[in-house]
């Protein structure tokens with residue numbers, strides 16, 4: 001033979017699994033990206049196409065989701081150990097299993113301060129913001145007389161693990177979506193807000209304080225809204241800013257609906273009690289709108305939030 005097979009491995013890469021653990025009203029999230037690579041006696045499939053030793057990559061994906069239910073996700077390491085051991089000990093031809101896991105960390109959205117409509121033990125326990133900084137942006141335009149300042153942020157990722165429904169929508173012959181009465185609501189916020197200030201530099205807003213407050217109101221409105229649609233949540237986030245921050249007249253949002261689909265675990269004899277989700281990255285719903293102080297003219301360009 002003029003050629004021989006060298007190193008080889010196979011499996012399903014980037015299985016996006018989200019596991020919600022419910023401790024009464026307090027929810028805990030584990031959000032992983034799990035890649036499986038198996039190797040062993042795989043000469044035949046490469047040389048002749050015989051699949052006799054091949055556990056399908058599709059099965060490795062199913063195993064990830066089933067194990068999230070069966071063992072839970074205590075830590076990425078523990079989860080990876082379960083998976084690797086399973087593949088090597090249950091499949092004779094598989095000699096090495098390599099599991100790579102990225103974990104996305106989430107922290108709770110703070111809702112117990114004086115601005116919140118919740119106090120003390122009533123705080124929201126199912127709302128999270130992804131750890132890591134969002135990108136803060138601003139655009140300043142000056143024509144020698146008037147200033148226009150539009151500030152904002154992008155890549156602020158938030159999730160509610162309950163208090164979101166979607167039903168009562170139009171159904172035509174192409175509609176297959178099932179109505180949802182308790183779904184995950186997650187989005188990656190891109191927002192721009194325009195300051196009413198246009199002249200007199202002595203009266204310019206405190207930019208740093210304004211940013212911090214706008215971000216806080218946006219997050220609290222996201223956490224505290226019992227959502228019947230992402231559109232409704234968007235409007236709540238915008239009006240909360242306009243109502244609390246007199247320096248801002250207009251806010252525009254671009255909110256991708258980061259879909260989380262319940263995984264069907266029935267084929268493995270497991271019940272998925274709203275615990276194990278597939279986090280899809282595309283396609284995504286894209287919900288965009290401007291919220292304005294009554295009486296002001298909109299000035300934030302339609303496409304600005306997509307930059």
Ligand SMILES: O=c1[nH]c(=O)c2[nH]c(=O)[nH]c2[nH]1
Nearest residue numbers: 166177228229230231257285
């Ligand atoms: O909050 C939502 N708004 C929609 O317009 C929509 N459309 C859809 O399929 N799912 C959702 N969710």
